[in-house]
Each structure stands twice: as structure tokens, then as C-alpha cells.
Amino acid sequence: MSEDPYKVLGVTRDVSEADLRTAYRKLAKKLHPDLNPGNKKAEEGFKAVATAYDLLNDPAKRAQFDRGEIDASGSERPRQPYYREQAERDAGHPYGGEQGFGDFGGEDIFAQMFGRAGRADPNRAGADARYRLELDFLEAFNGGKRTLTLPDSQALDVTIPPGTRTGQTLRLRGKGGSGIGKGLPGDALIEVEVRPHSLFKLKGDDIHIDLPLSLRDAVLGGRVSVPTPSGPVSMTVPKWSNAGAVLRLKGKGMVRGGASGDEYVTLRLTLPSEPDAELQDFVSRWGTTKPHETRQAEETL
Template sequence: MSDDPYAILGVERDASPEQIRKTYRKLARKLHPDLNPGNTEAEEQFKNVSRAYDLLNDPEKRARFDRGEIDISGVERPRQRYYRDVSEPSADHAYASDAGFADFDTDDLLAEIFGGRGRSNVRRRGADVHYQLDLDFLDAVNGATRPLTLPDGTTLDVRIPPGTREGQTLRLRGKGEPGRNGAPPGDALIAIGVRPHPVFRRAGDDIHFEQGVPLHTAVLGGRIAVSAPAGPLTLTIPKWSTSGTVLRLKGKGVPRSGGTAGDAYVTLLIALPDKPDPELERAIAAWHRPV
């Protein structure tokens, strides 16, 4: 697999955010597992495309990748050190400080000077750690448990509550840095990103999507099977429905913490048969009366 997100998406390095977003949506519609059941190659390509988009869609991550600071997975790349970096740190050097020895751990220094006495027995809560986890749209809506790979290569299972939003931060208590001298550990703070879906769109707690309807069902009315974010359901089509008609499915949107849910709004698109139907053509010709 290429480690260049630009090559994976097939865009130039100076592509605009809108170009990147448009290209991703086109590829997602083509490769999404929901639209390619059983196609493992398409599923793998979709994962690679999503990972590339996750990076390039974030201006800060994109800039850091372009500068060579992180790889496509967002992992820090080792910084090459030169003699000048050590002997003459500049003001903007990552480890430069005008505070003298402020970067030393005073507790450790005192403990070493006084043979373990001093402040070395101070209890200190562990530091919080920050991570980024990007989710598929349906995992964020319906909830899931997803692994998060930590910098040391271990994984952490993260429970995603139903209705999780883009930009939300999940707190995993006690999963941060260990505490000192028996103090409690810090927490893991996980910033959530949500990949766009090729079919569904979220607006608050409501879901919007389009649904094709056969011509005869649109005219005569009937019931059709549809795939909603919460799962398959049956949709009742009123007689004489036209393209653009919006039907509301109450409570079939995004779950809320109180046990309720938003609504789903389905925009109907009238679909003609895949192949020409002479009988349908004759019926339309007989029905049509020129003015």
C-alpha cells in the first residue's frame, strides 16, 4: 500500500479541501463495503482511502505530513538531530527554554542529591494522554467497540456510545500515564472524527438520505424495503408520489442518551426499469394526450 495519501486519493499535493472532499466522496461511493458486499479488495481499498482522507481533511495533520513530521497514520516520524541542535538550540527549538534547568525533574534531582530524601515521596496524579480516533459513520450513529492503537503498539478497546458526534471527546478514566508514588493514573482523552457516508447525511439528531422508488410503486403506492442507519425497514409509499417527495420516519434517526432518537427523512427518487419495457411504453403512449 502507498504511504502517500495524495497518491491514494489520486489528487495533486496542492489540491484544495473541496477537491479532496469531492474525490473522497466519489471513491467512497464506489468502494464502500455496504455497496460491495463480500468484496474484500474493495473493502481494503476503502480503508486506505478513508485513512488518506482522514489525514488530508485535517488542515493541521495535512500540514504536519507535508513537513515530514508525521506519517499517513499520524504517527510521529523520528526527528533527525544535528550537532547544532544540541550545542546551540534556537528559541523555537522543541527543547529550548529560557528557564535554565526548568526542564529537569526537581523531585528526582533532590532525591539523588539527598539519597532518596526530600520530595521524592510526593504523590502525583498521572498525566492525561490525548488520542485521535476516526470512525465510520454508522459506528458513530449506532455505537460500537473499536480498537485504538497506542504509540507503544498495544491496543485499547474503546466503547463508542450511540449518537457519538464529530469533534466529541471521549474520556477513558485511568487509561493515561501512571501516577507517582501510589497516586491515581491520568485519563485517556480521545478526540472523535467521523468519516462521511456515501448515502446517509446527519443533521443534528436527524438522518437524511435518498431512496429510489419504482415507477409503478410511485403511481399506485405500495411498500418497499429500505436500508436505514438503524437497519432494514419497510417504507410505505403513498400513491402519486413524485421525485423530491420527503417522507419522515419518526424515531429512526440518531439515538439519544435518554432513550429517544431523532427522525429519518427519506427523499424519493422515481426510478425507471433498468431495461426498456415495451409494455410500459405503450401504456404511457396510450395515456398521454397531446394538448
């Protein structure tokens, strides 16, 4: 007999959906076979946690379990009528009638019990299996292939669609628990979490990036190489570009529904890493004849 799913996940019966998900993720990460190679106890624990979460995460199944209609494995519990209940439904044979046991409708009771069992559908769909997958930002952006190791050590090939985001669930049909009889197998439901990138920042469907720019390129303009999640591209910087100016690369953002966002490039003026005497001398002489625009702006405040 399967253990109480609430006990398996270490939660109370009034647990919220969010806390239920948190408890499952914590245990699944701790017991995952990839982190416990060769540990049969951890493997069995991982299976139990996945089964418990599959039941409690489904509102309908959870309600059925709480009412005692299904057991911890999700199987229906047969309801057997009591003699008094049967008698009360049968007005012609009251409980404790003068005619004895025959008034209980005993034959009807057993007929109902065995009739219900005989009518039970021997075919039942398999349970869905739930997994969690962490992706690098570029992998989620561009899409690709990943292989998951299941609790039974089998491999599951997962296709990552371009533009995959944190919180998205990938469904692999037929890759869940086996069905009973002619029942179809369940699905594998893979919840995705995308790790942040040190350079690219995602805001909606758009990518934002800071681009270091030399003094020469800021003054004279020209073509510069700009990183994008799909690879570097060439971009034109206008002459006299100020630090903080934002340029747009159309269509270089995240994919959603067949369309793509944009990439916004913020220019960050960068001086040479080593002091340049010639540049310093030039600026010193130039500043005596040309009032600095920033100083002028400060004086107007």
C-alpha cells in the first residue's frame, strides 16, 4: 500500500499549492538519481515523491483522496454498502424485519458488490510523471536538445524550443507512467527554470545589454561588434554618441509566438585601460577653449 502522499512530501493537509510545489522541488532535488548515483533508497524516495506530487498537484485527484474515494496510488477505492444502508434504500425490507436475514436483501448486496467490480473499467491511463530541468540562458534562448535521467535510470530525450522561459512546462506525450490494460501511458511534464546570464538581461521579450565604447568610436562613430544571444552582429554607432545612449537591434530579442523582441544596446563610454599622455594633453588643451557641456548643464540646475 502506498504511503500517505502528504507524509511523503512532509506537508499538512491544508498545504497551499505554492508550498506544495516548494516541498516537492526541495525533495526531488535532494533525491534525484543524478545526484545520488547507485543509491537505491534515494531512487525509491524520488519515485515516491513524484507519485505523491502527481496526485496532490491535481486538484480533482487531491479532493478525491481527501474524501477517501481513491488511495495514494490514485486507484479508486470500492465502496461497499452496509446492511442498514441497503435496507433503508429498500422500503419493502426494513432493517431488523420479522423475516430475518432475508429482509436485508443480502443477495442484492453481493450482486451489487460483484456487479460493480465486474463493471469496473479494466483500462486506466497511466499517471503523469513530473520533472524539473535547469537551462542556461543561451540554451533556452536558442533551443536545443537535452537528456534527462529518469528514476529507473532510463534516458529521456527532451527538445528545448527556442524562447523557452522559466516556469514553462514541456509536455512529452506517452513518456509518463504505464497505463493499465488498454489505458494510454501518462505524459512527462518538465518544468523549466532558466538561469540568468551575466551579460544579457531579459525584460519581457526584449534583451538589454551594456556595450563598452571607446572615446574614438563615440566621437567619430563607425561599425562595432555587438554580442547577441544568437551570436555577434555588426552595428553602426552614430558620430558624437553620448554615454548612456540606447541603440536598438530589431528582431534580436526572445522568440514568442513566431515573432521576436528586440535587443537594446546601452553605450558605456570606456577610457583606455592605461593612461595615455597624448590624450590627456589633448583634452587638457581642448578644455581651455571649449566649455564642457556637462559643466554647462550643471550650471543650469
